[in-house]
Amino acid sequence: MRELLLIGIGAGDPDWITLQAVGAIQRLDVLFVVVKSDELDDLVQARRAVIARHRSEPLRVVELADPPRPWRSAPDYDQAVARWRAERLAQWSDAVAAALGEGEVGGFLVWGDPGLYESTLAICTELVASAPNPITLDVIPGISSAFALAARHRIPLNRQGRAVQLSPARLLRTGMPDGIDDVVVMLDQHQVFASIDPTGLELYWGAYLGTPDELLIAGPLAEVRDEVLRVRTEAIARKGWMFDTYLLRRV
CATH class of the missing domain: 3.40.1010.10 (Tetrapyrrole methylase, N-terminal domain)
Known part of the structure; x- marks a missing residue:
């Protein structure tokens, strides 16, 4: 066999x-x-x-x-x-x-x-x-980037008694899904987080998780999205590729 x-x-x-x-x-x-x-x-x-x-x-x-x-x-x-x-x-x-x-x-x-x-x-x-x-x-099984992200930011992915959704970024182009307060977003080639309404949202972002090049940014989406865009652009120019994951969370 x-x-x-x-x-x-x-x-x-x-x-x-x-x-x-x-x-x-x-x-x-x-x-x-x-x-x-x-x-x-x-x-x-x-x-x-x-x-x-x-x-x-x-x-x-x-x-x-x-x-x-x-x-x-x-x-x-x-x-x-x-x-x-x-x-x-x-x-x-x-x-x-x-x-x-x-x-x-x-x-x-x-x-x-x-x-x-x-x-x-x-x-x-x-x-x-x-x-x-x-x-x-x-x-x-292995440690996914979703769980690595939560560990690095020292947060749970879910909140007590509430759902968390895993989603490719293309499904969030019109904003957060109805009835869901916590979304782990993957495969974001077009920085969807920067184009949705940031009102009442927090962002926990991580790139190159678990490597010497690891990058972490967290805060209200309206305040940190420009910083994430800048850091992300600089990292791609430096390395030539990007693996990033983030959590969008309603306050």
Whole structure:
């Protein structure tokens, strides 16, 4: 029987990894690494740091060149995402079939947690279901950026007896959802927080969480949004990429 492991490696700090994930990394025979065309060296180095910290034996690595992500400009978002996932599924299926032998353990390192705004789990579930030879799939949870953000700001994500919502930024273009007072926002390429009505809202923002470049800003949205925009722009100019997450909270 072949095994495929999806290993959550946390939001950035190599120590933000569970003992179960350490054991999974040590069991791997093959590591599948998805390489994005625009990915910079420090992201590659972060993966290497996790492996170097938690494994001493040599590891066979298979690199997968990620298909382009057309939905950023495509008129039909859902259709573009479906096409991209189908391309990933075909490529990954071929790679696993060729590289993962009988009795071997393969794995993907997944930023944050495999179950939160991560397509790897959905694609690998289809891969396993359609594989001509049996493969077992196991998921090892990790520390998501949402929980890392709360820890860094020393706040709970929810307030007593009240709901908290996790949302991509594109769903907040018209403002906070009705009936929800706390929203964790991810995937904000267009700084949606700066375009919504700030009245009665607080912002808890974090970028590069768990790394030496970590940035944290918090306060009333009306007072800190310009600072976040400035700091964010400077960080992208300096590093060339941005991973940020934030909590919007009604006062």
